Amino acid sequence: MIIYKTEAEIAIMRQNASMVSQILAEVAKVLKPGMTTLQIDRLCKTIILDNKGIPTFFNYRGYPFNICASVNDVVVHGFPNNHELKDGDLVSIDLGITRNGYVGEHAYTFILGEVEDEILQLVKVTKESLYKGIEKAVVNNRVGDIAFAIQEYTEKKYGYGVVRELVGHGLGRSMHEDPQVPNFGKRGSGPKLKENAVLAIEPMINLGSKDVYTEDDGWTVRTRDGKPSVHFEHNVCIKRNKALILSDYSIIEAAEKTNSNLNTTYQSANVERAVAV
Numbered sequence: 001m002i003i004y005k006t007e008a009e010i011a012i013m014r015q016n017a018s019m020v021s022q023i024l025a026e027v028a029k030v031l032k033p034g035m036t037t038l039q040i041d042r043l044c045k046t047i048i049l050d051n052k053g054i055p056t057f058f059n060y061r062g063y064p065f066n067i068c069a070s071v072n073d074v075v076v077h078g079f080p081n082n083h084e085l086k087d088g089d090l091v092s093i094d095l096g097i098t099r100n101g102y103v104g105e106h107a108y109t110f111i112l113g114e115v116e117d118e119i120l121q122l123v124k125v126t127k128e129s130l131y132k133g134i135e136k137a138v139v140n141n142r143v144g145d146i147a148f149a150i151q152e153y154t155e156k157k158y159g160y161g162v163v164r165e166l167v168g169h170g171l172g173r174s175m176h177e178d179p180q181v182p183n184f185g186k187r188g189s190g191p192k193l194k195e196n197a198v199l200a201i202e203p204m205i206n207l208g209s210k211d212v213y214t215e216d217d218g219w220t221v222r223t224r225d226g227k228p229s230v231h232f233e234h235n236v237c238i239k240r241n242k243a244l245i246l247s248d249y250s251i252i253e254a255a256e257k258t259n260s261n262l263n264t265t266y267q268s269a270n271v272e273r274a275v276a277v
Contacts, residue, residue, distance in 0.1 A: 002170060002178045004196045009102060010237055010246070013171070013198055016053075016104025017235040017246035019097050023047050024108050028255035031110055031262060033087050037069035040093060041080035048097050056096030056103050056175055063219065068094040068107075070220075075163055075204050075212055075229040076107075077219040087113030090123070092231040096175060103175045106247045107202060107233040110256070111263035118207065119228060122160065124266040126205040126230040129153045133183075133201050137193065137236050137243040143179050144189030146201060151184040154205045161210030163229070166221065168202045171235055193238045198246070202233030 005013065023044050030043070045066040048055050055066040063077075070078035070092040071085070078092075085091060089112045096105030109123060129150045136145040154160045168181030179191045183203045206212075208227035215222065223229050237244040256262045 002191065002194070002197050003172050004194060005172060005198055005237070006196070009172075010196060010198065010244075012100050012102045013104060013235065013237075014246040016097050016099050016102055017106065018104070018248055019051055019053065019099070020095060020104045020106055021248040021251055023095060023097070024093060025251045025255035027093055028110065028252050028262065029259055031085075031091065031112065031259065033112060033261065034084050036082050036084055037071065037078070037080040037091070038082050040069060041065050041067050044093075044095050051097070051099075053097040053099045056098045056105055060175065066095065068092075070094070070229070070231065072228050073223045073226050075206070075221040075223060076166055076231055077221050079217060079220060085112055088115050089113075090115075090119065090228050090230065094231065094233065101173055103171055103173070104235060104246070105171070105175055105200065105233075106235055107231050108249070108252055109230045109232060111266070112261060113263060115263060120263070120266040121158075122205065122207050122228065123230050125154055125158050125160065126203055127232050129203045129205065130201060130232045130234060133203065134234060134236055134243050134245065137199060137201065137238055139193060139195050139238060139240045141193050142188055142190045143181055143193065144185040145187050147182045147185030147190070148187045150203050154203065155184070161206035161208055161223070163204040163206065163210055163212055165212055166204055168200050168233070171198045171200045195238055195240060197238045199236050199238070200233055201236055202231065204229060204231045
């Protein structure tokens with residue numbers, strides 16, 4: 001059952017989504033080679049607690065950390081650890097905060113240093129595909145319209161692998177509500193979108209094959225061919241003419257540009273501006 005939110009509830013969720021964006025911006029300011037993802041986990045936990053929030057991920061279905069830190073061929077759900085990050089790494093950070101009974105959670109992929117052009121393109125296209133999906137997140141469209149837009153842009157246009165086993169989802173008092181929001185599918189299929197449904201739309205796109213596997217820890221998902229994967233995620237509220245994006249990548253992007261360790265050459269200035277409210 002899809003749970004529709006009141007305007008007051010949406011305001012709370014927007015505050016929480018914005019807080020997640022602010023935390024990701026703090027990560028963007030300090031991320032560098034030699035840092036560990038466990039250090040990032042501790043930083044994010046501190047900021048969440050300082051802002052009177054609860055780390056949504058911690059102990060969710062037994063998950064033992066405050067963030068997911070997925071590096072290179074890890075698609076999602078990577079455990080923070082003490083391995084030092086290095087130049088050329090792709091680092092996806094996914095985290096959530098619960099305040100006033102509602103969840104905000106989304107993800108962003110950072111590039112440390114210099115990478116090959118094919119990696120830059122993968123990051124750029126995955127980020128762009130998120131907004132292709134968001135453009136379809138309006139009243140009277142269907143979930144399949146979002147899914148098709150993402151798949152059409154990434155898989156059919158560029159030949160990337162679109163992960164099937166993991167999908168986006170509804171968001172509210174729980175981190176995972178109905179409906180499921182795949183990144184692949186048919187136009188006109190799935191539940192009809194109605195005003196004030198809140199979704200987490202999150203393309204997970206592989207440079208190579210779509211095939212993935214889960215490690216023995218029961219969480220870490222990797223590409224089966226060992227090629228890189230990229231993950232971007234926004235919190236989005238369905239509206240009549242244009243989706244309301246509750247999270248805010250602009251502050252993350254601004255923070256990235258202050259950190260010489262991060263590669264931002266892939267960024268397109270016009271990607272977000274067309275649909276952000």
